[in-house]
Every structure is written in C-alpha cells, then in structure tokens.
Amino acid sequence: MIDIAAAEGVRNVGLLGIGAYRPRRIVTNAEICERIDSTDEWIVSRSGIHTRHFASADETVRAMSVIAGQRAIDNSGIDPAEIGALILATSTWPQQVPHGAPVVAFDLGINGVAAMDLTAGCSGFGHGMAVGADLIRAGSAKYTLVIGVERMSDGLDMTNRGNCFIFGDGAGAVVLGPTERNGISPVVWGSDGEHSQAIRQNHTIVDYMEMGANATGPIGKMTLEMDGSTVFRWAAITLPKAIHQTLTSAGVTTEDIEVFVPHQANARISEVMKKHLGFGDDVPMANDIATTGNTSSASIPLAMEELLRTGKAKEGQTALLLGFGAGLTYAGQVVTLPPAPAPVTDPDHL
Ligand code: UT7
Numbered sequence: 001m002i003d004i005a006a007a008e009g010v011r012n013v014g015l016l017g018i019g020a021y022r023p024r025r026i027v028t029n030a031e032i033c034e035r036i037d038s039t040d041e042w043i044v045s046r047s048g049i050h051t052r053h054f055a056s057a058d059e060t061v062r063a064m065s066v067i068a069g070q071r072a073i074d075n076s077g078i079d080p081a082e083i084g085a086l087i088l089a090t091s092t093w094p095q096q097v098p099h100g101a102p103v104v105a106f107d108l109g110i111n112g113v114a115a116m117d118l119t120a121g122c123s124g125f126g127h128g129m130a131v132g133a134d135l136i137r138a139g140s141a142k143y144t145l146v147i148g149v150e151r152m153s154d155g156l157d158m159t160n161r162g163n164c165f166i167f168g169d170g171a172g173a174v175v176l177g178p179t180e181r182n183g184i185s186p187v188v189w190g191s192d193g194e195h196s197q198a199i200r201q202n203h204t205i206v207d208y209m210e211m212g213a214n215a216t217g218p219i220g221k222m223t224l225e226m227d228g229s230t231v232f233r234w235a236a237i238t239l240p241k242a243i244h245q246t247l248t249s250a251g252v253t254t255e256d257i258e259v260f261v262p263h264q265a266n267a268r269i270s271e272v273m274k275k276h277l278g279f280g281d282d283v284p285m286a287n288d289i290a291t292t293g294n295t296s297s298a299s300i301p302l303a304m305e306e307l308l309r310t311g312k313a314k315e316g317q318t319a320l321l322l323g324f325g326a327g328l329t330y331a332g333q334v335v336t337l338p339p340a341p342a343p344v345t346d347p348d349h350l
Pocket of ligand 1: 036037038039043046047122161162163165166200227228229231232235264265266269294296324325326
C-alpha cells in the first residue's frame with residue numbers, strides 16, 4: 001500500500017460577494033387571478049406574496065445564472081481565474097444532459113473549471129453552499145461560485161389555484177473563499193423521503209420519452225404539484241429542530257443572530273419561525289417573498305441580496321439561513337454577511 005497525496009485546504013471560509021438577477025416582467029396577483037378563482041386579499045393573507053417576476057424568453061436559466069454569477073464575482077473582487085468550482089443549484093435547468101454548470105462557466109469566461117449541478121429543491125442553495133465551502137476546506141478549490149437559479153414559471157399550471165400564485169423566477173449567486181475568521185458554519189441538513197410526494201411533478205421524463213416513442217398522444221404539460229398543508233405541517237415540526245441544531249453547531253445562540261433569512265416559501269411560515277426563535281422586530285427578517293414569490297433554489301441568495309442592497313442588513317452581521325422544500329429536504333447555516341452588492345445600473349437587468 002502506498003501513501004496517496006491528500007489535498008489541504010483552509011479552515012476559515014466565508015461569503016466574499018453576492019449577486020442577483022430578477023426577471024423584468026412583474027406579475028401581479030390581479031393577473032394571476034384572471035385564471036383562478038382567488039383574490040389579491042386571499043393570496044396576500046395566506047402567503048405574503050404581492051407580486052413575482054416571471055422570466056421572458058430571453059431570460060433563460062443560463063442567462064440569469066450568468067448575470068447573477070458575474071455580479072457575485074465582480075462584487076467579491078477576486079480574480080475569476082482562481083475559481084476552482086462552480087455549483088449550479090437548480091431544479092429547472094431544461095435538460096438532464098448536458099447539465100447547466102459547464103456552459104454557465106463557459107459564458108462566465110471560466111471554461112475548464114469543475115462544474116456541477118445540484119438538485120435539492122428549495123434547499124438547493126444551502127446544499128450548494130455547504131458543498132462549495134467544504135470543497136475549499138478540503139483543498140479541492142481556492143474559491144467556489146454557488147448559483148441558485150430557477151425558472152419556476154415554465155412548470156406551473158396557471159389554472160391550479162393551489163400553487164400557481166406561489167412561485168417566481170430569478171437567480172442569486174455567491175463567491176466563497178478563504179477568510180481570516182470563519183464566516184460559514186457547519187451545515188445542518190437532512191431529508192425526508194417518506195414524504196417525497198408532497199412536492200412533485202405530475203409526470204416523469206420517461207412518460208414523455210414513451211409518449212414520443214409510442215405516439216400515444218399528448219399527456220399535457222409537466223407541472224408542479226404541492227400538498228401545501230402537508231409541507232406546512234412538516235415544516236412546523238422539522239424546522240425548529242433544524243434551527244436549534246444549526247445554532248448549536250455554529251456555537252452561537254439566538255441572541256447572536258442579527259439577521260434571519262429563511263427560505264421564502266410563505267411569509268406565515270417565516271413569521272412562525274421568527275416567533276418560535278423569539279426574535280424581536282430589531283432582528284431584520286427577509287421578506288423578499290412579497291415581491292419575488294418563492295424562487296426555490298434562488299430564494300435565499302435573492303433574499304440576502306435584497307436585505308444588503310436596501311441596507312436592512314449590513315456586511316459583517318451574523319445571519320441564520322434556512323432552506324427547506326422538495327425532497328423533502330432542509331439545510332441550515334449561520335453565516336457572516338458579505339459586502340452589499342454594487343448598485344445595478346442597467347435598468348434592463350434588475
Ligand atoms: O418552497 C417549498 C416549500 N413549500 C412550502 O413550504 C409551502 C407550504 N404551504 C403553503 O405555503 C400553504 O399551504 C399554501 C399557501 C400553499 C396554501 O395555504 P393554506 O392556508 O395551507 O391553504 P389550504 O391549502 O389549506 O386551503 C385552504 C382553503 C381551501 O378551501 P376549503 O377547503 O377550506 O373550503 C382551499 O380550497 O383555501 C382554498 N384555496 C384557495 N382559495 C382562494 C386554495 N387555494 C386558494 C386560492 N384562492 N388560490
């Protein structure tokens with residue numbers, strides 16, 4: 001037996017820069033209600049959502065990823081040539097093969113980098129950040145770029161009043177790298193496959209392959225289905241435990257948390273968690289869902305970017321991030337917030 005060389009990384013890793021992209025088209029509840037039996041009041045009171053962004057044809061998953069990724073790189077100030085890996089957290093890349101990260105890397109001018117997609121529903125970004133940070137700790141990359149991106153609108157049945165009002169499109173990204181003091185806690189993550197069908201697509205890809213091969217006729221659009229109240233109940237039981245484990249593994253208490261960034265699934269879920277944690281109104285809590293809807297893997301970086309851009313949260317503050325959703329899965333981390341993003345000057349690129 002011989003000794004095989006082992007890579008050596010760094011212990012302290014943090015968020016160096018953040019970037020986001022929100023599609024141009026803003027969709028109001030009134031527009032949603034043109035196709036379902038609902039009202040603006042019902043949607044706002046049950047979910048906290050007023051508007052969401054839907055991507056237009058040119059705002060592909062690829063295009064949104066590249067803009068958010070480029071902004072994160074610019075805001076981090078690092079040399080992109082030193083990025084060792086790109087992780088694309090998404091459930092809506094339009095093909096299984098090829099996956100998205102390599103072509104996004106190519107567009108970003110970092111062709112050749114390790115590039116992988118990661119699917120973990122709405123907790124995809126937290127999973128991606130955990131992998132991205134641990135790659136640096138293990139010495140597998142100096143810097144990593146983690147992008148959360150979704151075009152949820154492609155897979156919605158806009159006549160399904162149970163969920164069509166919830167989701168939106170967008171992309172958020174962070175650059176991770178070595179820092180003097182540790183800025184990303186160990187991740188606390190998990191899954192519950194027993195309840196996997198609580199959030200699902202109505203068909204498998206094989207259904208479509210067979211439909212083509214056997215010419216059995218159209219089976220309709222592949223759309224998302226969600227047993228909302230099942231997920232709500234699962235969240236109420238699972239997430240408080242996950243939060244406490246996250247704080248413990250980070251070596252902090254609720255008093256140390258200055259900003260709370262839960263996945264933007266439903267403003268009511270966020271409020272319940274805030275109350276459970278005992279956070280007062282002095283602890284800013286992300287409420288990006290009001291104008292962005294639930295953007296799944298993009299939700300946490302978009303919400304974090306909004307807090308920093310508007311000055312509600314500041315660089316260096318300690319934030320609790322908690323993603324949860326399809327799988328069912330969850331991922332929690334305590335992080336030190338990165339610098340506020342530079343203002344976006346191109347009005348076409350929100
Ligand atoms: O991001 C992934 C993780 N996802 C989540 O965490 C989602 C968690 N779940 C939720 O956010 C909520 O369950 C929803 C916002 C999806 C739904 O809110 P809810 O308070 O759980 O409503 P519900 O599904 O229990 O429905 C309550 C009532 C029903 O009527 P009845 O049976 O009480 O007469 C529904 O038919 O509201 C009705 N309803 C609607 N009414 C007006 C359902 N959708 C609508 C609608 N407009 N759009």
